[in-house]
Amino acid sequence: MKxxxxxxxxxxxxxxxxxxxxxxxxxxxxxxxxxxxxxxxVTMLSKMKVNxxxxxxxxxxxxIAELKEIIVQADEGLFEIRLADQDVHLAVxxxxxxxxxxxxxxxxxxxSRNDQVAVDLRxxxxxxxxxTLDAATSLISALLIFAKKNEKVPMVGRTxxxxxxxxxxxxxxAAHTESLLDDCALLINAYELNDQCPLGSAASYGVPLPxxxxxxxxxxxxxxxxxxxxYANNGRGKLESVVLGAMSQVMLSLSRMAQDLxxxxxxxxxxxxxPDELCTGSSIMPQKKNPDVIELVRARATRVKxxxxxxxxxxxGSPGGYNRDLQxxxxxxxxxxxxxxxxxxxxxxxxxxxxxxxxxxxAGFTPDVFATDRALELVGQGVPFRDAYHxxxxxxxxxxxxxxxxxxxxxxxxxxxxxxxxELLNDRAKAVAETVREKRRIIDRAVAKLLKM
Ligand code: ARG
Numbered sequence: 147m148k149x150x151x152x153x154x155x156x157x158x159x160x161x162x163x164x165x166x167x168x169x170x171x172x173x174x175x176x177x178x179x180x181x182x183x184x185x186x187x188v189t190m191l192s193k194m195k196v197n198x199x200x201x202x203x204x205x206x207x208x209x210i211a212e213l214k215e216i217i218v219q220a221d222e223g224l225f226e227i228r229l230a231d232q233d234v235h236l237a238v239x240x241x242x243x244x245x246x247x248x249x250x251x252x253x254x255x256x257x258s259r260n261d262q263v264a265v266d267l268r269x270x271x272x273x274x275x276x277x278t279l280d281a282a283t284s285l286i287s288a289l290l291i292f293a294k295k296n297e298k299v300p301m302v303g304r305t306x307x308x309x310x311x312x313x314x315x316x317x318x319x320a321a322h323t324e325s326l327l328d329d330c331a332l333l334i335n336a337y338e339l340n341d342q343c344p345l346g347s348a349a350s351y352g353v354p355l356p357x358x359x360x361x362x363x364x365x366x367x368x369x370x371x372x373x374x375x376x377y378a379n380n381g382r383g384k385l386e387s388v389v390l391g392a393m394s395q396v397m398l399s400l401s402r403m404a405q406d407l408x409x410x411x412x413x414x415x416x417x418x419x420x421p422d423e424l425c426t427g428s429s430i431m432p433q434k435k436n437p438d439v440i441e442l443v444r445a446r447a448t449r450v451k452x453x454x455x456x457x458x459x460x461x462x463g464s465p466g467g468y469n470r471d472l473q474x475x476x477x478x479x480x481x482x483x484x485x486x487x488x489x490x491x492x493x494x495x496x497x498x499x500x501x502x503x504x505x506x507x508x509a510g511f512t513p514d515v516f517a518t519d520r521a522l523e524l525v526g527q528g529v530p531f532r533d534a535y536h537x538x539x540x541x542x543x544x545x546x547x548x549x550x551x552x553x554x555x556x557x558x559x560x561x562x563x564x565x566x567x568x569e570l571l572n573d574r575a576k577a578v579a580e581t582v583r584e585k586r587r588i589i590d591r592a593v594a595k596l597l598k599m
Pocket of ligand 1: 169232233259260263468470472473476
């Protein structure tokens with residue numbers, strides 16, 4: 147059996163390949179995080195009150211310079227994680243040791259790889275959540291413009307998919323917007339939970355040297371350290387499932403909107419037309435214009451949920467402390483986030499270019515759609531509601547069609563078709579964007595300071 151030498155001992159090549167799994171590729175997404183986490187750890191070591199110093203201020207500067215170099219290389223796709231490294235953590239340590247000799251060998255003092263991967267994933271998560279919020283706010287803006295523009299365009303409101311009551315395109319779009327705004331609140335909640343620094347737990351049980359976890363947390367721009375060193379590790383997987391939970395709520399909103407769009411763009415409905423360039427054709431039927439994009443959004447909602455469940459299931463029976471199973475949460479975590487972001491991004495241009503067919507929307511207004519409005523008109527004349535209901539029900543054939551525009555103009559109470567508080571929705575969207583800006587300011591300031599030599 148062929149063995150391979152690694153930084154942490156020799157193993158058979160088969161075992162090395164099997165245990166590294168997809169880390170060699172996936173950890174490319176964590177290079178920058180690993181360097182920043184290492185910069186904070188080394189800075190903290192350089193300030194530790196021990197004699198002799200583990201790392202001097204001058205040595206710290208040298209390490210930071212090399213870490214910056216690795217970040218530049220990674221940006222250009224040039225930093226290599228080899229199979230013998232197993233993962234990004236040992237690739238960074240190997241590189242620092244190649245460049246700095248013994249100094250490189252000191253950087254792992256008082257920390258474990260579990261520590262590193264836990265902090266890397268939180269650094270990665272915070273960027274990803276902010277990126278997802280950016281994409282969500284773009285879609286929300288597009289939806290709000292579309293909704294406001296079509297505020298007075300009538301649309302039959304449905305229950306059980308059957309015609310129900312007069313409604314509007316504006317209400318339809320505003321409702322999907324509101325759902326996404328709630329999802330943003332969940333993403334921000336996930337962000338706050340994520341915003342705790344696990345660094346300094348070492349192998350989960352602390353170290354017999356006076357490391358300063360408050361300091362590393364502040365250096366990285368986290369709001370606080372996680373408290374117990376054991377939960378710092380046990381929180382891995384839980385954190386990913388919380389983030390994916392918020393992502394799958396986003397996907398739930400998108401999938402339902404996609405489903406509506408599929409229905410409303412069917413020729414039988416013809417409410418909306420999608421632009422040709424956002425649809426696909428058929429290899430056999432020359433006339434086809436298929437809404438594959440929104441079908442795939444619906445499919446991805448299933449897959450993102452599956453990612454969340456995969457992570458949850460992986461950890462639900464996991465004993466405390468680090469177990470290698472946790473490594474396998476990385477793939478569904480990264481996949482689930484990437485899918486969610488891609489769906490948000492692909493839908494914004496969709497919404498901007500939907501063509502609204504007013505005639506087809508108005509043609510949907512058969513007289514029965516006004517049945518409830520008629521009953522409530524009778525209530526206005528003093529008839530008890532149940533009597534009015536029965537009267538209309540027994541005389542459905544005599545119902546007269548009303549002007550759908552006038553019908554929706556009468557619905558002006560809070561949140562009704564003509565009672566939508568656009569300012570409230572816009573303010574919520576602006577607050578999300580402001581939260582993202584604020585979080586980014588904190589991160590950028592901390593990281594710039596940390597990497598300054
Ligand atoms: N690549 C590993 C992971 O993702 C890093 C931690 C390895 N730790 C260990 N004790 N083997 O989990």
